[in-house]
Amino acid sequence: MKPTENEVVRKLLHTMHLPRPTAGLALGPGDDAALLAPRPGYQSILTCDWFLEGTHFLRDKHPADSIGWKCLARAVSDVAAMGGRPRGFLLSLALPVSCTGRWLVDFGGGLRRACVELGCPLAGGDTTQRDEILINVAVVGEVRTGKALTRSGAQPGDAIFVSGRLGEAERGLELLRRMRQVRGSDRALRKHLYPEPRLALGQWLSEHRMATAIMDLSDGLSTDLPRLCAASGVGARIQAASLPAVSPIAHANSGKGSRSKTAQRNTSELAWNSKAIELALNGGDDYELLFTVRPYKARRLPTRIGRIPITRIGEITRERKLLLVQADGSEQSLKEGGWNPFAAKSR
Amino acid sequence: MKPTENEVVRKLLHTMHLPRPTAGLALGPGDDAALLAPRPGYQSILTCDWFLEGTHFLRDKHPADSIGWKCLARAVSDVAAMGGRPRGFLLSLALPVSCTGRWLVDFGGGLRRACVELGCPLAGGDTTQRDEILINVAVVGEVRTGKALTRSGAQPGDAIFVSGRLGEAERGLELLRRMRQVRGSDRALRKHLYPEPRLALGQWLSEHRMATAIMDLSDGLSTDLPRLCAASGVGARIQAASLPAVSPIAHANSGKGSRSKTAQRNTSELAWNSKAIELALNGGDDYELLFTVRPYKARRLPTRIGRIPITRIGEITRERKLLLVQADGSEQSLKEGGWNPFAAKSR
Numbered sequence: 001m002k003p004t005e006n007e008v009v010r011k012l013l014h015t016m017h018l019p020r021p022t023a024g025l026a027l028g029p030g031d032d033a034a035l036l037a038p039r040p041g042y043q044s045i046l047t048c049d050w051f052l053e054g055t056h057f058l059r060d061k062h063p064a065d066s067i068g069w070k071c072l073a074r075a076v077s078d079v080a081a082m083g084g085r086p087r088g089f090l091l092s093l094a095l096p097v098s099c100t101g102r103w104l105v106d107f108g109g110g111l112r113r114a115c116v117e118l119g120c121p122l123a124g125g126d127t128t129q130r131d132e133i134l135i136n137v138a139v140v141g142e143v144r145t146g147k148a149l150t151r152s153g154a155q156p157g158d159a160i161f162v163s164g165r166l167g168e169a170e171r172g173l174e175l176l177r178r179m180r181q182v183r184g185s186d187r188a189l190r191k192h193l194y195p196e197p198r199l200a201l202g203q204w205l206s207e208h209r210m211a212t213a214i215m216d217l218s219d220g221l222s223t224d225l226p227r228l229c230a231a232s233g234v235g236a237r238i239q240a241a242s243l244p245a246v247s248p249i250a251h252a253n254s255g256k257g258s259r260s261k262t263a264q265r266n267t268s269e270l271a272w273n274s275k276a277i278e279l280a281l282n283g284g285d286d287y288e289l290l291f292t293v294r295p296y297k298a299r300r301l302p303t304r305i306g307r308i309p310i311t312r313i314g315e316i317t318r319e320r321k322l323l324l325v326q327a328d329g330s331e332q333s334l335k336e337g338g339w340n341p342f343a344a345k346s347r
Numbered sequence: 348m349k350p351t352e353n354e355v356v357r358k359l360l361h362t363m364h365l366p367r368p369t370a371g372l373a374l375g376p377g378d379d380a381a382l383l384a385p386r387p388g389y390q391s392i393l394t395c396d397w398f399l400e401g402t403h404f405l406r407d408k409h410p411a412d413s414i415g416w417k418c419l420a421r422a423v424s425d426v427a428a429m430g431g432r433p434r435g436f437l438l439s440l441a442l443p444v445s446c447t448g449r450w451l452v453d454f455g456g457g458l459r460r461a462c463v464e465l466g467c468p469l470a471g472g473d474t475t476q477r478d479e480i481l482i483n484v485a486v487v488g489e490v491r492t493g494k495a496l497t498r499s500g501a502q503p504g505d506a507i508f509v510s511g512r513l514g515e516a517e518r519g520l521e522l523l524r525r526m527r528q529v530r531g532s533d534r535a536l537r538k539h540l541y542p543e544p545r546l547a548l549g550q551w552l553s554e555h556r557m558a559t560a561i562m563d564l565s566d567g568l569s570t571d572l573p574r575l576c577a578a579s580g581v582g583a584r585i586q587a588a589s590l591p592a593v594s595p596i597a598h599a600n601s602g603k604g605s606r607s608k609t610a611q612r613n614t615s616e617l618a619w620n621s622k623a624i625e626l627a628l629n630g631g632d633d634y635e636l637l638f639t640v641r642p643y644k645a646r647r648l649p650t651r652i653g654r655i656p657i658t659r660i661g662e663i664t665r666e667r668k669l670l671l672v673q674a675d676g677s678e679q680s681l682k683e684g685g686w687n688p689f690a691a692k693s694r
Contacts, residue, residue: 033394038385047380128688138485
């Protein structure tokens with residue numbers, strides 16, 4: 001027998017062990033809308049993200065638990081890119097009837113972990129039936145008034161930094177596509193299945209007034225950097241050899257094996273690997289932070305902030321061009337090769 | 348040539364004549380997230396709504412302009428049901444490439460009118476490509492702290508009211524399904540294509556502390572009233588003869604003709620019409636307000652609040668049953684016959 005909408009909602013809330021109303025919210029799920037009490041001296045951050053079967057994930061490949069984690073983590077990443085903290089989220093979920101059983105329980109488990117680890121309770125949402133799994137997450141966050149970080153403040157001469165490693169999620173996706181049986185615990189898949197928004201780093205950069213411009217890398221550096229530059233009215237020169245790239249995975253069915261090989265290679269070797277450079281430039285879904293820092297401050301930046309490595313990859317230029325400097329010193333224009341949903345069919 | 352995501356976003360913003368940032372928002376569309384400055388003494392209202400091709404509208408039947416209006420209006424209706432005011436919204440839009448031309452311009456026109464008339468500026472959103480049109484709208488509103496109206500305060504003896512007429516949107520949908528060529532200007536379709544959230548009524552009820560419980564009617568009275576009763580831990584008795592029902596449309600291809608006939612009938616005749624009662628009980632998409640009022644206050648309520656008629660349709664009971672009293676005095680249990688997405692295939 002087909003469940004009612006009320007039953008699907010009750011099952012999800014039960015799976016997530018949610019009290020009503022959720023702590024931290026004046027009114028949580030169950031009414032026409034949720035109520036959140038903003039703190040004095042703070043602005044609200046608003047952001048939303050699609051997460052769609054066939055476009056952003058594959059039902060037969062991606063574990064439901066990972067879909068639950070990632071739909072929230074990627075939306076929260078935009079809050080990190082503003083230097084803020086998440087306060088709550090709305091979940092819009094459209095499901096086939098066949099996903100209202102075990103799938104929903106696993107999905108709710110991953111979502112619940114993300115709620116707890118990211119400090120972002122479920123405030124409400126909307127549920128309906130659909131042949132494909134459609135997810136939309138809207139997050140409300142907060143940032144102290146005047147402390148929000150935007151894309152538009154980069155100035156010529158600023159140093160450009162990225163957090164973490166670039167291309168790791170795309171490498172995971174390439175591996176996952178070739179796997180018969182996906183294990184969520186596979187370490188080579190972790191960045192793709194369970195990305196971690198850089199909340200602490202974003203807050204550190206905001207509190208220390210360190211970043212002139214910032215955004216999160218969701219579509220790939222070669223597509224996202226032009227957006228930051230356009231918002232700031234500047235250009236950029238990127239050093240290919242400086243990119244914190246990863247090794248491509250050589251063998252289709254052995255994440256672990258290829259990872260231990262990876263560990264044996266050294267960083268300079270990786271930087272020369274054209275596949276790794278391509279992944280770093282064009283790979284999507286990393287949810288690392290891209291930010292710019294005034295040169296006199298850049299010299300004092302540590303190589304890690306918290307536990308997250310940060311790497312200087314180039315500088316902002318007055319001329320509104322995007323250039324990639326190869327290891328031999330030759331320059332070429334940086335082509336947008338990241339994720340464009342109106343060109344690609346699926347991630 | 349296929350457009351890029353940036354181009355689609357620019358076109359929509361241009362169609363909507365949006366300055367950047369939008370007035371009323373600290374930071375509007377174009378960055379990782381939007382910034383909203385909450386007012387001291389107010390709580391934030393959060394709500395979201397799916398609006399999906401095939402489920403909630405038909406691409407070949409519903410004018411793009413109406414889809415733009417309705418996707419925002421129905422989400423804002425939840426803010427009305429809390430007694431609040433909208434402050435801004437996030438638009439998540441997934442479009443086929445074939446809808447990035449004329450369709451997008453018309454959609455943007457309807458959405459822009461809704462923004463202006465409902466006082467709810469676009470704050471941001473997410474855009475992607477998809478074979479079917481998928482829309483999700485998240486609205487942030489505000490209500491003075493302590494003044495929010497919820498579903499959970501109804502008490503035995505309270506009078507039950509609804510605003511406007513019930514079943515008018517469903518009647519419009521039935522007509523639209525039978526039409527070869529849909530004219531957005533057809534008055535019989537107006538409630539279905541361009542519903543008006545009852546913002547002023549919701550605010551009036553909140554300011555005058557008039558409603559003990561309230562919700563908006565989106566899925567139909569017979570499905571929504573049990574939700575209000577469950578939240579309040581009560582039952583209800585509804586008088587069929589009191590329902591502000593509409594006349595069913597007799598002729599398939601002439602909304603105007605059947606409307607003028609409708610006007611000739613008197614209200615008591617309508618109340619006896621089983622089709623009209625069925626529409627009033629089970630028709631979705633009306634976005635009228637359902638609310639309960641303490642009996643001593645109910646006697647003093649006017650028959651209109653602002654320009655919106657309000658009608659007393661029954662009373663809240665201690666016994667947790669939902670009963671429908673027929674015109675002959677016989678009682679039957681009220682069956683949930685409204686919109687359930689997990690049973691129905693399309694609206």
